[in-house]
Each structure stands twice: as C-alpha cells, then as structure tokens.
Amino acid sequence: MDHVITVRELRVRDRNKTLVGPVSFEVEHGSTTGLCGPSGAGKSTVLRALVDLLPAGLTREGRIEVAGRPVVPRKGDADLRARVVLVPQTPVVFGGSILDNALFGLRHVMRAPRRVLGDRAEQALKEAGLWKEVRDRLDSAAQTLSAGQRQRLCLARALALEPTALLLDEPTSALDERSRDTVEESVAALRGRRTVLLVSHDPAQVDRLCDRTVRLELPGAESLVAVPS
C-alpha cells in the first residue's frame, strides 16, 4: 500500500533541548492512523511539523514526505496547506455564515471558481455528517452551532479542500459524550476513503476509529508503531 506520509527520525528541538523524538512512522493511503502517547510526548508538535507550522523558535531534524514530496522546513509552501490540512483541537469558527465557514479554504486557499463552490460545500458538509442539520440554515451565523456541530463544520471546511491527508488533533477532547459520538461517527465514515492521522489521548477511541497506532514516547525513548492483528 502507498504511504501518503513518511516521517523518518523526526526530532523537534527548542535550542539544545529535544522536545520530540526521534520518531519514524508512515501513514498509508486510505488508513486512519492513531497518534497517541503521554501528555507532552509531542503529538500536537508532530502534526504542526507535518504542515510546516512549528512555533517560532523550534527547529526540526529528520525527513518528512507527503505524497512523495519532501516538506522543507520554513518554506511557506501554500500547496502543502491544501494537501495536508490540520484541524485543531479547539474548533476555529469564523464570524460569517455556516456556508462561508465551509467555503473558507476553497475561497481563500484554493481560490476555487465560484461555480463549483456550492456543490463542493454540500459534498463536504455531507461527508462531515453535518448536512442534514444545516441544509436549511446555511446562511445562519456559524456561531449559533453547538460545539459538536462546530467541530464537524471545521471537518467539512478541511474536507472541502479534498486534502491528500487530514490531521485531526484531539477532535473530541472538548466535547460532551453525545457530541463526541457524532464527531466519532463522522470520522469513522472517512475510514478507507480518506487518509487520516488522528491524535487522541483515549486508547478506546483509537481502537474504535483507527486501523493502526503510532505511540509516541517522551524524548529519548523509542516510539512504537503497532499494527492491530
């Protein structure tokens, strides 16, 4: 099977201090791969390295490839932003309508032609499992959505870009149980159709949603890649 993401001997440092790694893993095409490990092991930092958005002051070593192309540190590669999309832990919902939010990346990152916008938004909202709940109120303010709906709106905004890989950082950690279940259903529906790297601190969630797991350890210890039998 093809590897969409390849990470080799990745280390992230703050001056002389190693914050993350070394870590090596692959994410296979169409898989949902879980990234888990103790707090502070560097799960969020690895996701940020994958999209070349490490905080200022942090540096990285090692090789990252996405769809066979190296991710060059600090290159500001706009194309990479559309190919690998990071959905952060806390949903970022902008001031406009639900539709504006779903279309944000298509309009501002991809500069997609107007004629395709409506269809792409509908398709992405369906894929994120939100369409039935919002189809009659697409022009309402996105701020009126519940926490779980906002998280799925952020998922739809990412999916609208048709990314090569989707990086989800603890997508349910701020949600109550019911909202968590709706977001999990949406993530489960992507399995086999999208390539997903899911950060989760919850082993049961990783079991429910993922084909395989990468377990990050605190710096110095070897990180493990486990493939369920």
Ligand SMILES: Nc1ncnc2c1ncn2[C@@H]1O[C@H](COP(=O)(O)OP(=O)(O)OP(=O)(O)O)[C@@H](O)[C@H]1O
């Ligand atoms: N901008 C920064 N400057 C210095 N250290 C940082 C910075 N960002 C993260 N770190 C450190 O890098 C390490 C990894 O942090 P990260 O948030 O990636 O861990 P995590 O595994 O996602 O943790 P959690 O499960 O608690 O969210 C931690 O020791 C953290 O303090």
